[in-house]
Structure formats: structure tokens, C-alpha cells
Amino acid sequence: MYILSVNSGSSSLKFQMYDMPEEKVLISGTFERIGLENSFYTIKLNGEKVRKEKNLENHEVAVNILIDELVDNKVINSLDEIAGVGHRIVHGGSKYSKSIVLDKNILDDISKLNELAPLHNPANISGVYAFMKKIPNAVQVGCFDTAFHQTLQEDKFRYAVPDLWYEKYGVRKYGFHGMSHKYVSERVMNIINKTKANVIVCHLGNGGSISAVKDGKCIDTTMGFTPNAGIVMGSRSGDIDYGIIPYIMKKTGMSITEVDNELNKKSGLLGISKVSSDSRDLDEKVKENHKPSILAYELYVNSIVGYIAKYYVELGGVDVLCFTAGIGENAPNIRKLIIDKLSCLGIKIDEEKNNECRFGKEGVISSTDSEVLVYVIPTDEEVVIARDTYSLI
Ligand code: AMP
Secondary structure: OEEEEEEEOOOEEEEEEEEOOOOEEEEEEEEEOOOOOOOEEEEEEOOEEEEEEOOOOOHHHHHHHHHHHHHHOOOOOOHHHEEEEEEEEOOOOOOOOOOEEOOHHHHHHHHOOHHHOOOOHHHHHHHHHHHHHHOOOOEEEEEEOOHHHHHOOHHHHOOOOOHHHHHHHOOOOOOOOHHHHHHHHHHHHHHHOOOOOEEEEEEEOOOEEEEEEEOOEEEEEOOOOOOOOOOOOOOOOOOOOOOHHHHHHHHHOOOHHHHHHHHHHOOHHHHHHOOOOOHHHHHHHHHOOOHHHHHHHHHHHHHHHHHHHHHHHHHOOOOEEEEEHHHHHHOHHHHHHHHHOOHHHOOOEOHHHHHHOOOOOOEEOEOOOOOOEEEEOOOOHHHHHHHHHHHHO
16 A cells, blocks of 8 residues: 655645655655755655656646656556545644544634644644645644654643643643654664563754653653753753743843744754754864764753653653664764763763764664663654554554
């Protein structure tokens, strides 16, 4: 059964087409700069990547080209061969705790959450409509980034703010990166062959979040009402004292939108290092003994170690600690900085194995005498979408 796994952003659309249940990727691609000048797309088929410059006015145009590419490359003979399309939808609020088959009524209901994810949900939804129009016979499925965290108990998802803020305005912790946390925690439980285990997943990419997973269920996570909560990230501050916001507004004359923008796009590793949000750039600077870049890593590592320690206590001990996403999968230097700070919990690194696990290589990186297993697990959010879509069909 052919299933498309789709991630529509405000100016991009990424897809992978799977033959399910074998989970074989047949073709994948990315449409970029949709609605902007110099738009283009890339298609990956049989190990070859082709880039084409094309005017992509909107998502509908991108979807039409995508389907034409599937036919032209003989991946499908007719549109009816696509049984389902699974869509990443960033925010499912408190209501959507599982993936769901989408229709117009449900999409209208999900649109009510747009205020909670103004940059993402509208784009996700316009992607769904574009596919509904082009392939009306395919089942459209919504998979939510927040769903995996809906198992948090109230004492973990509420903030100590006036009750009305929660009851009337939905102010609570939602958590994000859910499909990655789900994939990685399930994958590692599979590897260690256990259904009961305490797992901490560190999703360290440009955005970053950590989750505490007990017997497959998420009990806590670092991102909150918005993705800016929790650990230090590439360009996001992570947790700060909220009192800084009115203080900076008064001092600089910046509007709340401008401060919000600085906290999301100009803070984190970028804000401290004044160099870049990308760890590869910072690595170069650290080699030159560039003090702000060294400090940026110190803040980054401290925030991660702090949450691992917190979740160690919340879980009542940890069986496996996992690293995933851009930095988690590819930066042994940062993994070592983190693990070295966890030695009082009996967590120890095997440096050789740590250096080997990069560029998509999965494996254990803890030493044989470590009290906690440490794994690098390359994440795969697309396959979670394909699996959920397949099982709903
Ligand atoms: P993601 O958001 O998961 O795509 O992660 C993107 C981030 O991962 C980049 O901004 C880099 O900081 C980091 N990253 C990606 N590839 C590498 C690499 N080969 N070595 C070190 N860091 C990497």
C-alpha cells in the first residue's frame, strides 16, 4: 500500500512515499521557497537527487508537481494507487491525543487552534487541502506534534498561574517534537527488548526538547505552551525569567512582537556566541578558543544536564538515555560534554563508540560499566506518520 508522509511548512513541503507495511521509501523530496522568488524543488529517487528550479506560487502548485513527478518517474501508474496521505500537524491542543482521519469538519475544528501555532498550523492545513483537491480518493490523516505528550498528568502540564488562564485560554504545557520522541523511545525499547523501561529522549536539533518516557508513555517534556520553553536551542532562549520581558521592553522600546522575535530567532547558541545557531560553526570557533562560543556550549550543556537530572528523579531512575536529531546524532563532542557532567548518576561514555555514532549510525555509546545505557538513535518522524496513516486505513 502506497502512503505519502507530508510535512507542509509556511514556505516548504517535504514528502516521502512509502510502500507499507514494509516501510520502504520509494521516492522523497522537498519543495522550497513556496510563494517566494527563486523557488525550487529536489527529488530523491534510487539514490539520485535532482534539483529543479520552478515557480511554486502556492502549496497547490507544489502538490500538482509532486504528483506529476510520481507518475513521470513511474513510481505510480494512477493517482488511485496512493491509499493515504499522512500530514504533520504541529498543534493538536488538548483534544487531539492521537492521529486522526481528516475531513472538512475536523480541519475546521483544528483551525480553531491556529492561535496556538500561528506559524505552523495554517500552513499544515493548507497542505492537507491541496492534497484533498488533487487526490480526493486518498485517506488524509493528521498526525500531531503535541499528541505524544498528551499523557502528561495535570501536575506536570499545568503552570502555577491563575486558573482562568488555563480554563478559558488553554494556557498549559503542550510539548512538541512528539513524533520524534515517540519514534526514538519505541525504537530503543525495541532494541533492548523491553516493554517496561524508563527512557529519557534528548532531541537536540536546531530546536530542542527532552522527554521523560515511562513504559512507552510520556510523563514530562521540556517544551511548553510554546516551543520556546525548556533547553537552550540554536536560536531560541529556552527557559528564562519572564520578568526580563517587560524590563527589556521598557529599556529598549521594543514591542512585545519584537522581543518575542529576539527570544525565538536571536537567542540561544546564536545569541550567546554572536556567531551562529549551527553547532558546526561553533565547533570551528571553539577550536580557535573563541570565548563566547565556549560559553554558548556551556549554557547549552547546563540546560540539558539540568533536565536530564530532573527527569532522572521524576522517572525514579533511568534505564536508557537517548540522543537524536541534528546535534544529538552528529555531534560526539557535545554528547561527551553532557555525559561527562552526569557521572554522579553512574552514566559513563565509551569515547570510541561515541565517536563512531554519526551521520545516521545508530548504536550504544555508554561504557560497559555505565549504570545507564546511552544510545544514539537517528530520528524518523516521517515513518511515524506513515505508520499511523497505514494503521488508520
Ligand atoms: P535539525 O533541526 O535536527 O535538522 O538539526 C540541525 C542542527 O544540527 C544544525 O543547526 C547543527 O547545529 C546540527 N548539525 C547537523 N549536522 C551536524 C553535523 N554533521 N555535525 C554537527 N552538528 C550538526
